[in-house]
Amino acid sequence: MIYLDFSLIELHTIEKIIDIELKDFNIEKQNIKCIILDSWILTGKNAIKILNKICELYTDIPLVVMQTIEDSQFFGSSNIESINREFEILHLLALPRGHVRKVVSEYNKKRHIGDENDVIIKVTDDLDVLNIHRTPLNCLTLLKVAENFFDKSPINRTVMLENIMTILFNMEEIPNYKIRPDLKDCTYVLGYFSEKMIRNENYIFTRDYFLKELKQFCSDQLMDIEVEVVFDVLFVNNIIIKRNGSYCFRFSYWLYFFAANRMHHDDNFLKYIFTDKRYVSFPEIIEFYTGIDRRREDALIIFINDMKEICDIVNLKVGLPIEMNPYKFIKWNPTPESLEKVKNDISEKVLNSNLPDSVKDHYADKYYDYSKPYNQTIHSILQEYSLVVLMQSIKASSRALRNSDFVKPEIRRELLSEIFKGWEQMSRVLIALTPLLALNGRAAFDGAAFCLYGNFGDTIEKKINSIIQNVPFNVIQWYKNDLFSHKIGPLLFNQIKNETNELKKHEMINLLIYERPRNWELYVQNYIGAISKNSFYLYDILQTLKIEYRYGFISPKIKFDISYLIKMCLAKHEIGGVIPSKTIINKVPDSVLPERSIDSD
Template sequence: MLANIVTFDYKNKTMLLAYIAKEMHNDQTYTYTYGYYIDKIANYLEKVGFKTFDPIKLGDYFISRKIFTKKSNEISFAHSCFYYFFLARRMQDDRDFYNDVVNPNNFYKYDRVIDYYSGLTRKDDHLLAILYQEFKKYFEPAKPIYDEIDADDFFTNITSQKNKFIPLVEKMDMNKVVANKPNETIVEKHIQEVSNERLSRITDEINNITYLTPDQFIVIMSRLLRNLDGTESVQLKTEIYSEIIKNTMIFTIAIKNKLATYANSHQGQLPPCYDKVKNVELFFRFMPYAVQTSLYEFMGTTKLCQVFENKLKNDFREGKSDIEKFFSIGLLWDTNNLANTKMMKTFIKSVGKNSARDYITFKLYYNYMYKVKSGSAEEDEYLSLLSSLKSKRYPLSLIKQNMINSDLKKIKKEREENKR
């Protein structure tokens, strides 16, 4: 304890780095000349009365520890995450800066700072209350979209011809699914490719956000709900999560409608930035699936499973659309899959003949192919769920499901024997 009094300890270093990050923010720059950088350190030491410490030694120490990089005569944080992390630490010690960040007119400019800050503090009822109120207010004008649109029909019957919708699972050959399950080498290669693709999307840039967009606000609230896990009200968490899903649906419907309008006036083509989309109808149909997968990146934690489950139970009770229910069952499954088998079975039993059935089919199929070990009890669970989905089209669905499962056991046995 005495050593902390006579040395420039970890806490002192952290406060100094937070001070430098805040100074850079005030100066609207992310790069200082070396001399100006040392002057900032000297200014801080003077403010706190630390006359015995050498600003040059401290400045060079931070560079040697790779917190800052020095290129020629210019100094900057080595990574943008360092800059945002230390701004978040400054929020903890500087009430004026905190108030500036949470100001309803400014908060969106600090989305990454808020992300780090909420992850550090884990509980801030004041911040949560302010942003939640702003979130509701922001989407209030678009609420009629949620009230008036039948999401199940909107994301199922894409074209005006209203072709009869046939769920993917009805065309799925379960015997081939089992027989063609990839081996561990292929699975490992696929997982590595997915991991590399995600890493390639990570940028090291400083955000310069000038206005708030709906998707940005949804991400901010999703991260906030995930990070502030110390909030002592499951009811409030469920309420906020429900608002996130409702507003996510509003945003998804609005984007789909805007893109469809464009496509209708451009011979069925989407804007140039969507040039990789080959099947426009399928793209529209699976938009909620893609959005749910994105939400998992921001809210994927077992600490929210009770919240997801609460919302799903409310959806069943209130007769919400299958698309809306899918967001919660999808997050539950992505977060803790087979631990939520009971809820999944309830969803499968109730889901209508719409795109939500395709979403859950694809999610179960993908996990079965790439996340479940062959010959395991988990494989049997997944096959049982897929076969129950497939048998929904038959009047005596349970009898049909048992027939499918019996055939699958034979195929599995043959597959394992062929491996030997």
């Protein structure tokens, strides 16, 4: 087998390089069984000609071409019509969870980090939040960092990236005659460079431009840094990559990380990001900014005011009444009459709202296909209501709060209250869109789109009922990973104690079940005791508990707690009252528990 690196060969040197390979391994030309051409790029110099020449020279030998493609081109068509050989095209995709488990398991055996399930959850969550591929290399990088800095809580990713930088800038590959750059100095100058890119909205640069800008900045700041070494370290470790003759950050989180550090050092850039809610385009910057010292009180105060403003705008202009709550009509076993009340409640509230007439017409006559006009109308609605801004503001505010352990409690309480108000507003908008989702299977518009995935029933009525019941679940899934860490438990408990809104409190309790901070089960027990035995809320809590019991990666202690709560829900439904006694709960047979079925993939 012959290995060729596309980046190291020229059109006129192909045969010479292959001859050298044959000589090095003492192989005759006729004994070549396969040729691998690595790092081949369609836009590279003479790419097609080089590939065609190899095909012509070795027509009967299998050829494996490892093509590097940009993320933006992944879903495009391959330009292979001018290649003189027919290839079978395969894509190297992200590792499924089961394969991530294999990587973690083997690594954990050699260098124990923690409980295998905890490590897997941590690695996959970090890969997801950083928006990087599930490759073995990325998994190993995070595992390397976790050797000395493992924390199963999602915070603090700012520290995690600092640890990655520490590893990279202390690697042995830096030549001895070069001055090893100081990590904090590098972060500082790269923050300046990131600021320029964000302000100019230009994220592509040349090596010469990079060196020129940083040398000038270092000169102005009276700093002595070998910026060539900085560039080389970033490039060798794929933090920056070459693309169409220029360079860019391989993953956007590096840009956000350096920009967040720049915000910490430069008040003008800090004001720039927070002015006109620019941060809604960069919630990751906010996460990294607040994670630097976890006491960015200035950011939280801005988020409190902005969340109040955007929620009020959406609520005022949509005009749905505050008391709108179809869940009070839904029962454990809903009757046709209760379902009719749900539909009537939604229709009445929407028709009396401030929504444009074009949307109200859809509710009044749902059986006509208004998909095209609806898309146009929603486009104008969402620009007017700033729904996308609300969605991004919830994300940014949640990440900021999660990283702000050292901010005054009263400020954190107020921001958490505004975040859950945002959750409620999103739930109300989805409830209002329910008939359209039931009719069309989607509600699509510029900036945001909602669609049905899965079986919601075979009639409009069944779909409406199913969609409404799944609204809280979806809102929680969208935002729980942005908000939650186990350190936020006391703050969340405090909010639950003081919450009077039924829907918001229900979503908080569901969040507890999914994330399970210390003493979570006590608050769920109290909630079960407080709600009606035939209510939607009790039924929905039971379903959440069953899902976690069946699919969750849970310890024996958590498994027991969830099974106890499942039986408590069923006992409450049968006998009513407040909290059923332990004697009654223990009489509920284990046969009511779902079968454990953990999907490792």
